[in-house]
Every structure is written in structure tokens, then in C-alpha cells.
Amino acid sequence: MLDAVGEFRPHAVVIGSGFGGLAAAVRLGARGYRVTVMDKLDAPGGRAYVYRQDGFTFDAGPTIITAPYLLEELWALCGKRMADEVELRRIDPFYKIRFDDGDVFSATADHDAMRAEVARIEPGDVPGFERFIKESERIYAVAFHDLADQPFHKIKTLLRSAPDMLRLGGHRTVYAKVSQYFRNEKLRIAFSFHPLLIGGNPFTTTAYYCLVGHLERLHGVHYAMGGTGAIVAGLVRLIEEQGGTMRMNAEVEQITVEAGRATGVRLAGGEHIAASIVVSNADVGWTYTKLLSEHKRRRWTDAKVARARYSMSLVVWYFGTSRQFPDVYHHTMVLGPRYRGLLKDIFTRKVLTPDFSLYLHRPTANDPSLAPPGCDAFYVLAPVPNLASGTDWAAEAEPYRARIQQRLEETVMPGLSDCIVTSRLLTPQDFRDRLLSTNGAAFSLEPQLFQSAWFRPHNVSEEVENLFLVGAGTHPGAGVPGVVSSARILDQVVPDAAVFRTA
Numbered sequence: 395m396l397d398a399v400g401e402f403r404p405h406a407v408v409i410g411s412g413f414g415g416l417a418a419a420v421r422l423g424a425r426g427y428r429v430t431v432m433d434k435l436d437a438p439g440g441r442a443y444v445y446r447q448d449g450f451t452f453d454a455g456p457t458i459i460t461a462p463y464l465l466e467e468l469w470a471l472c473g474k475r476m477a478d479e480v481e482l483r484r485i486d487p488f489y490k491i492r493f494d495d496g497d498v499f500s501a502t503a504d505h506d507a508m509r510a511e512v513a514r515i516e517p518g519d520v521p522g523f524e525r526f527i528k529e530s531e532r533i534y535a536v537a538f539h540d541l542a543d544q545p546f547h548k549i550k551t552l553l554r555s556a557p558d559m560l561r562l563g564g565h566r567t568v569y570a571k572v573s574q575y576f577r578n579e580k581l582r583i584a585f586s587f588h589p590l591l592i593g594g595n596p597f598t599t600t601a602y603y604c605l606v607g608h609l610e611r612l613h614g615v616h617y618a619m620g621g622t623g624a625i626v627a628g629l630v631r632l633i634e635e636q637g638g639t640m641r642m643n644a645e646v647e648q649i650t651v652e653a654g655r656a657t658g659v660r661l662a663g664g665e666h667i668a669a670s671i672v673v674s675n676a677d678v679g680w681t682y683t684k685l686l687s688e689h690k691r692r693r694w695t696d697a698k699v700a701r702a703r704y705s706m707s708l709v710v711w712y713f714g715t716s717r718q719f720p721d722v723y724h725h726t727m728v729l730g731p732r733y734r735g736l737l738k739d740i741f742t743r744k745v746l747t748p749d750f751s752l753y754l755h756r757p758t759a760n761d762p763s764l765a766p767p768g769c770d771a772f773y774v775l776a777p778v779p780n781l782a783s784g785t786d787w788a789a790e791a792e793p794y795r796a797r798i799q800q801r802l803e804e805t806v807m808p809g810l811s812d813c814i815v816t817s818r819l820l821t822p823q824d825f826r827d828r829l830l831s832t833n834g835a836a837f838s839l840e841p842q843l844f845q846s847a848w849f850r851p852h853n854v855s856e857e858v859e860n861l862f863l864v865g866a867g868t869h870p871g872a873g874v875p876g877v878v879s880s881a882r883i884l885d886q887v888v889p890d891a892a893v894f895r896t897a
Contacts, residue, residue: 403428403637404670404894407659409646409685412440413456413874414865415675416629417468417881422673423636424471426891430667431633432659434645434830438630440675441829441836444623448816450714450771451621451764457755457773458591458725459616460609461875464882465625472632479628481619483760488615489725491584492806499584503611516578526575526585527607534605534612568594569734571601583733590777592872593705593837595741597734600843609875617724619761649674649685649861656861659685670894671860673884675877678839678851678867679704679832691857703842704835705872706740707780707822710773711795714816718770719807724759728752728805741840744779746790752776752798754806769815774798780822781834787821795819838867846871853883862888 406422408415411433419429435443441455459465462482469476476482487500499515502508505527512523572586588606589599618624630640645662649672658668674681679702682694730736730749739747755773758765765771776798779785803810822834831838839845850869855861864880866872 402894404891405430405668406671406673407432407667407669408673408675409433409649409659409681410440410675410865411435411438411626411630411640411642412675412865412877413442413626413629414877414880415440415673416626416633417465417878418673418675418862418864418884419633419638420468420471420629420636421881421884422671422888423633423638425885425888427671429633429636429638430641430669431638432641432644432646432661432667434643435828436642438640438642439623439626442622442626444621444626445712445818447818448714449766450712450769450816451623452712452771452773452818453622453757454710454712454820456622456874457617457757459618459622459625459874460606461613461878462616463613464875464878467882468629468632468878472636474632476628479631480624482616483619484614485617485724485760486615487723488610489727490723491587491727491729493580493583493729494731496805497580499580501584501610503614505611512581515580516576519576519578519581522575522577523581526572526604527611529571529575530604530607533602534608566601567597568599568601568603569596571604572596579733583729587727589841590706592841592876593835593866594841595706595737597737598741599841600846602846603841615725617757617760619763621757621761621764646676646685648688649681649858651686651689651858655859656855671862671888673862673864673888675865677829677831677835678863678865680830681863682851682857683832684830686857689858693856694851699832703840703845704780704782704833705837705840706777707825707834708775708820708836709778709791709794709798709822710775710820711798712771712773712818712820713814714765715770715772715810715813716768716815717813718758718768719756720759722754722756722759722770722806724756726754726756726806728754728801730801740777740779744783746778746783746785746794748797750776750778750798750801752801754802774802778822780836781826785822787823791819791821837872838865841871853880854887 406427406429408419408431411431419431423429443454445452466476487502491499513520569586576582586596589596589603646659647662648660650657656672660666679699683696683699729751739745753775758770825831826834853868865877870876
């Protein structure tokens with residue numbers, strides 16, 4: 395395909411317009427590819443889709459930006475500055491954790507303030523806190539700084555990194571690692587819950603994820619003014635300014651393959667789009683079992699995909715109120731009476747329980763543009779089992795939402811029921827049907843040791859040449875830093891555009 399000045403530009407098709415897909419499209423465009431991004435939804439964003447109703451704006455998924463340099467790099471590739479288009483506001487404290495007894499722990503970048511918070515709860519754990527902070531920094535240096543953007547499709551990469559990973563206790567779980575430094579259960583919870591933000595169980599997730607503590611302190615916790623959707627809109631502009639194309643309402647039915655190589659995609663309506671390379675930002679289970687269903691697979695067979703362990707799912711309730719709740723912080727964890735037992739019910743027993751822990755997001759604490767004057771916009775999520783639980787969400791959704799509302803009213807939002815003016819609910823069924831996520835998992839594969847790095851589906855497909863994977867289900871994993879880093883890996887594994895010009 396010739397561009398506007400008559401130069402041949404190989405075509406890259408990107409399936410899915412989540413953060414991973416958009417970042418991949420920008421990087422490929424910067425390297426000379428003509429890029430088309432396909433998505434079944436009517437607007438870009440994937441899990442970072444934006445809902446607008448009754449004058450309120452709701453980010454559907456990610457709400458926290460913890461490594462902004464990864465996004466800023468995408469603008470830099472296009473000769474621009476992200477700050478000229480998107481305002482990131484630092485949030486500190488990062489979040490507040492309300493324990494079931496009403497005690498509140500504030501997590502902050504201020505070392506002295508964090509030390510004081512630890513001392514307030516358990517003076518004897520202060521020395522452990524100091525040691526944990528240093529250990530978190532050591533883990534970050536290896537597991538994130540050195541390895542997050544390195545391709546793990548070759549066994550030698552695993553063997554080369556194994557000594558450091560073992561030295562840092564990757565065989566332990568996050569909770570076990572944290573418990574080496576803290577004796578107080580509240581502090582163990584406060585410093586171990588982070589895997590839940592990417593679909594992991596702190597009692598089974600590899601201790602590498604203890605790196606989050608240092609990640610937050612080093613780069614800060616940020617909010618995008620206008621919502622996370624403002625970042626999505628900015629990335630779309632970059633793609634289109636590069637000459638790329640966004641095609642919404644375009645569901646990919648099959649990745650076409652000839653002689654073992656991806657040749658493009660076939661849409662649900664039958665249209666074939668030819669491509670030199672294909673990048674899938676779709677769920678990895680869906681990519682291999684549905685989009686490659688016509689191709690015989692050696693490793694990621696239907697049986698292997700079915701045997702994999704998937705993350706929990708979520709119930710997310712978006713609601714707006716006719717008045718403001720100034721005492722509710724921007725990010726608040728409203729914890730229930732159980733921790734280990736609740737997570738066992740969600741991840742292992744896969745049963746829906748009457749109690750829950752919640753993450754409450756009040757973006758209008760810093761950004762009143764997301765709600766009508768005098769109003770507040772909210773998003774509250776509850777981790778729940780994925781669809782392997784057999785839960786009938788058509789019947790359970792509204793009673794479960796009502797229990798969440800009651801819990802919020804009893805704890806941090808008195809009078810809530812009298813001022814709700816708009817409401818929307820997302821359940822595990824929506825993750826499966828709308829986002830095509832295997833088992834309705836909110837974060838794809840669970841980040842356990844033997845589903846991480848080399849053991850995770852590779853960024854370079856093991857089944858088809860010229861097929862590449864980005865997003866939550868591939869290396870390095872879920873979360874905005876993870877999926878954007880997965881796109882960063884493409885620079886090392888995708889052939890230069892010149893290869894196709896001379897082929």
C-alpha cells in the first residue's frame with residue numbers, strides 16, 4: 395500500500411483498542427507501518443471505555459496512572475509532549491484504606507508520613523516497614539525496571555533472569571513476603587492488597603508484585619483530568635495524525651493464516667483485511683481459541699486455555715449523586731470483615747459471598763467536570779469470582795448492587811440512597827459478552843509464578859508467524875503500566891517496516 399507521497403508502507407492490523415492496542419499502534423506507526431485498529435465496540439478504550447449518561451462521565455476501567463513516563467514516551471515518539479494534551483494530576487495520599495472497624499490508613503509518597511501511619515497502628519512494625527521499603531525497591535529494579543519490557547519468548551531470557559528472581563523471593567507470595575516485615579494484620583493487608591488491582595490473589599501471586607510499593611513512591615499516583623478517557627482520546631489522535639485508521643463496530647472473527655503466517659483478519663461480516671503483521675490486544679484466551687480456531691495450534695490449544703487459571707472478575711457500579719460527598723476521598727478502599735477468607739472464596743472456592751471489600755473512586759474530588767454542578771460521580775467495584783462460579787448474574791446483579799449501596803451508606807456515604815440520580819452496572823457477564831474475556835475474568839490470566847514471564851503467553855505468538863500479542867494476558871501482565879510495557883516490547887520483536895518493503 396502506497397502512502398500519500400507514493401512510498402510503500404506495510405500494513406499492521408491491531409485487534410482491540412485498549413491501552414495495549416493503542417500503544418502498539420502508536421509504536422508501529424512511528425516505525426513506518428500503516429496501522430488499522432479494529433474494535434467491536436462503538437468507541438475506543440476497551441476496558442478503558444467511557445460511559446456518558448445524564449450529564450455524568452464514568453471511566454469504565456482504569457482510574458490510576460502509576461508510571462506516566464510510559465505514556466509520555468508515546469507522545470515523544472510522535473515529536474509531541476503529552477503534557478500539552480493531557481493533564482495528569484498527582485494524587486497524594488495515593489488512597490485511603492478504611493478497615494472494617496473504621497480505622498483509616500493513608501498511603502502516601504511522604505516517607506515520614508508513612509512511617510508515622512505504621513507507628514500509629516503498630517510501633518513495633520516500624521523497623522520492618524523500613525526494611526520492606528528497601529526490599530520493594532530491589533524487586534522493582536529487577537522485576538519492573540529490567541524485565542517488564544523484555545521479551546520472554548526465549549527460554550534463555552528466563553534462565554538469565556532466574557537467579558535474580560529467586561534471590562528476590564519470587565517463589566513466595568506477596569502476602570508471605572509482606573508478613574516477613576509486618577506482624578500487625580492491618581499493615582499486612584495495607585502492604586499486600588495491590589495484586590488485586592491487576593487480578594491477583596495476594597495469597598498466591600508471586601512476590602515480585604511487592605514492587606508496587608516502590609513504583610508508587612518513585613513515579614507517584616496520578617489522575618488524568620477529564621478521566622482516563624482523555625488519555626485514550628489523546629492516543630487516538632496520535633494514531634490518526636500518523637496516518638493510522640480507527641475502525642469501530644468492526645468485530646474480528648478470524649485471524650487469517652497462510653503457510654503458517656498471519657495474513658490479516660476476517661471481520662464478522664466477511665470482509666478480509668490483508669496485513670503484513672497482526673497484533674492482538676484481544677483477550678489471549680479469545681485470541682487462541684476463537685480468532686485462531688481455524689488454525690491447528692501446538693501449545694495454546696483449547697484444552698490448555700481452559701486449564702489456565704484466570705483472574706477474579708468484578709462487579710462495577712457507576713453512579714451519580716445530586717449532592718456532593720466532600721468527606722469521601724478520591725481513592726478509598728472500604729474493607730470488609732474478612733481478608734484471607736474472602737479471597738479464598740473468590741479465587742479458590744469461587745462462591746459469591748454476602749460480604750465484600752470495595753474500591754470507591756470519586757473523581758469529582760479533583761475533577762468537577764465529570765458531573766453536573768453540585769453533583770458527584772462515583773465508581774465502586776467489588777472483586778467477585780469469575781464465571782467459573784456458575785453465578786446467574788441476570789438474577790444476582792441487582793441484589794448484589796443493593797448490598798454494595800447499603801454497605802457504602804453504612805460506612806462512608808450516609809444518606810446515599812436519597813440522592814442517586816443515575817446508575818449503571820457491569821458484571822462478570824459483561825466482561826465475557828462485551829469484552830470477550832475468557833470466563834468473564836476482569837484481568838485475563840491470574841498472575842501466579844507459573845503464569846508469569848516465560849510461562850505466560852508470549853508477545854511473539856508461539857503458533858503463527860507475524861502474529862504478536864499485547865495486553866493483560868501476555869507479558870508482563872495487567873494494569874496500565876503492564877499493558878503499555880507489552881506494547882513497548884514490540885520494538886524488539888516486530889520486524890522493521892523496511893523488511894516488508896524489500897521482501
